[in-house]
């Protein structure tokens with residue numbers, strides 16, 4: 001078995017929605033990013049890549065590559081899963097936390113977890129998505145952006161080691 005951790009931050013800029021976990025959430029800002037800025041999916045990508053000792057999302061999908069401009073981060077996540085499978089692993093379970101003072105994410109976490117389960121190729125109960133404010137502390141608390149963390153457990157496809 002292997003464990004990986006991912007962390008990502010995107011700051012707010014102009015826009016009218018946020019992409020988080022593949023869900024478009026209406027908001028008075030968007031994310032500043034090369035891709036769609038899906039902070040949760042980027043943290044998940046890094047957790048998966050970390051568990052395989054394959055570096056991070058920027059190594060596989062550079063933010064200097066026009067191919068990823070405005071990219072749907074679910075496409076990046078599926079690309080990461082191809083690499084996970086090539087390395088001989090499948091996902092055991094995933095747990096993630098999104099740190100956001102606003103918007104309210106609880107109404108959307110079920111849809112986010114459903115997207116993740118589909119893209120990771122696991123049952124719905126192998127995925128958990130949580131949201132927390134940071135009690136108005138720090139950059140998330142001041143409403144400057146959103147952070148996300150993820151932890152993934154990978155299992156060897158052939159022999160569990």
Ligand SMILES: Nc1ccn([C@@H]2O[C@H](COP(=O)(O)O)[C@@H](O)[C@H]2O)c(=O)n1
Nearest residue numbers: 100101102103104105106131132133134
């Ligand atoms: N952006 C957010 C942040 C939090 N929630 C939900 O509210 C609960 C309480 O938040 P605390 O920061 O006081 O822990 C939390 O457990 C989430 O369910 C949310 O929906 N959206």
Ligand SMILES: C[C@@]1(CO)OP(=O)(O)OP(=O)(O)OC[C@H]1O
Nearest residue numbers: 033034035042058061062063068
């Ligand atoms: C995802 C990539 C690629 O489009 O760009 P961003 O959307 O800016 O996101 P970031 O979390 O900075 O990660 C790495 C990038 O390579």
